[in-house]
Amino acid sequence: MTNRTNLTHSRNMQQSELRANEARKAADDGVKNAAEKKRALDSASRAFEHLRDDMLDGVRSSRTEVDGRWLWAANDEALSDDLPFDLHQWRSRHSALARAAGFNKHADQIEALVVLRDRIKALPVVKRAERKLDTSDKVALSVFEGLSGAEKQSVLDAQVAKGPIALAVRPLREAARERARVDANAMVERVFADLMAHDWKLEAAAPYPSYRDRQTMGREAHDTARSKHALYQSLTTSDADGRVKPCAEKVQRHIEVAEWMAVFSYDSFTMKLIMKVGETKAATLTGNHVWGFSELTVTLPSGDKQRWRTQQIVNCSVLGKLFNQWPTRQVGR
Numbered sequence: 369m370t371n372r373t374n375l376t377h378s379r380n381m382q383q384s385e386l387r388a389n390e391a392r393k394a395a396d397d398g399v400k401n402a403a404e405k406k407r408a409l410d411s412a413s414r415a416f417e418h419l420r421d422d423m424l425d426g427v428r429s430s431r432t433e434v435d436g437r438w439l440w441a442a443n444d445e446a447l448s449d450d451l452p453f454d455l456h457q458w459r460s461r462h463s464a465l466a467r468a469a470g471f472n473k474h475a476d477q478i479e480a481l482v483v484l485r486d487r488i489k490a491l492p493v494v495k496r497a498e499r500k501l502d503t504s505d506k507v508a509l510s511v512f513e514g515l516s517g518a519e520k521q522s523v524l525d526a527q528v529a530k531g532p533i534a535l536a537v538r539p540l541r542e543a544a545r546e547r548a549r550v551d552a553n554a555m556v557e558r559v560f561a562d563l564m565a566h567d568w569k570l571e572a573a574a575p576y577p578s579y580r581d582r583q584t585m586g587r588e589a590h591d592t593a594r595s596k597h598a599l600y601q602s603l604t605t606s607d608a609d610g611r612v613k614p615c616a617e618k619v620q621r622h623i624e625v626a627e628w629m630a631v632f633s634y635d636s637f638t639m640k641l642i643m644k645v646g647e648t649k650a651a652t653l654t655g656n657h658v659w660g661f662s663e664l665t666v667t668l669p670s671g672d673k674q675r676w677r678t679q680q681i682v683n684c685s686v687l688g689k690l691f692n693q694w695p696t697r698q699v700g701r
Contacts, residue, residue, distance in 0.1 A: 380425070380579055384418035387411045388481060395487045402493050412485045416455035419474050419481075421578040424448060427469060428578075443468040448571050449610040453601045458482055532651035533641050533664065540658060541634035548630035552623040559603055560614055568611040574600040634658060637678075644696055645676060659694050675699050 394408030427444035440448075447469045452458055458478055466475040566573035574597040582590040603619055604612035637658045648666040655662030655678075664676045678696040685691060 378422055380418040380422035384415045387415035391484055395484055399491050399493060405491055405493055408488045412481050413455050416478060416481050419478055420451055423471050423474055425578045425580050446610055449569055450606060455481055455485055532648050534638050536651040536653040537634055537638045541631060544630040544634055545627050548626040549623055552626035556603060556619055559600055570600055570612045640696060
């Protein structure tokens with residue numbers, strides 16, 4: 369097929385070159401910290417996404433609809449079905465498919481991005497000095513919010529494992545974990561049923577929208593379509609015939625992440641109460657949802673009782689934008 373040079377001056381190509389230059393500058397100059405390295409890798413990935421969108425625009429604009437079915441130009445359907453979602457998934461077979469469909473320049477630039485990505489990954493980063501956390505005592509809320517995800521979890525594990533407040537929240541916590549597991553499994557079943565109905569073709573069940581699609585679909589619908597494509601791809605692996613198939617490891621990871629997110633929400637709630645209330649001898653929790661509306665009744669070491677209410681409220685910023693808050697306040701003894 370003749371090389372598709374008519375696409376090389378598109379907006380996607382211009383944006384790809386812009387992002388690639390950002391990544392090349394970081395690779396040449398080096399990075400000072402992990403954040404700069406992550407931004408450089410992200411620039412390389414964004415450069416790839418623009419090239420990917422340009423190829424998808426090209427193959428889709430070349431197809432014709434006959435009797436409700438799309439007729440593709442030679443090699444275009446294979447490329448559309450097998451294009452990876454991200455740069456790190458690019459393999460030599462994808463280059464061959466792109467060249468067979470006439471996207472020689474795109475294939476050259478993506479191969480260069482793969483090499484560039486490897487260069488950025490190899491850049492040395494000065495590691496931040498490890499912080500030593502004393503998880504045996506309360507951690508100030510301002511300090512807790514500034515911790516990394518792993519550091520937060522270590523504090524939560526230490527605090528949630530002890531005390532009446534944690535015991536009061538635990539039944540709801542475990543129920544949330546089970547709901548998350550069931551919901552995640554149901555989501556997986558819906559995704560696989562949809563893929564099966566589309567002959568396990570990812571681009572048929574969850575087509576990846578291009579930049580051009582965003583102009584016609586609108587931002588919300590465009591973002592939803594991209595999220596759907598990412599979800600379907602996160603649960604499957606590519607097959608030799610251009611289709612996808614379920615990946616047991618990815619499915620297990622999807623369920624584990626759903627469970628962890630549910631548990632972390634309840635652990636964070638427990639941590640907040642422990643920080644506010646302090647040491648207790650007994651605790652009971654009532655309400656319809658820990659963050660939506662709940663009341664914690666505690667007995668202090670002195671024998672006094674306190675009630676703490678957590679309720680979702682709507683506040684308004686100085687710019688007039690509404691946002692949710694979840695204050696916990698003492699309401700009585």
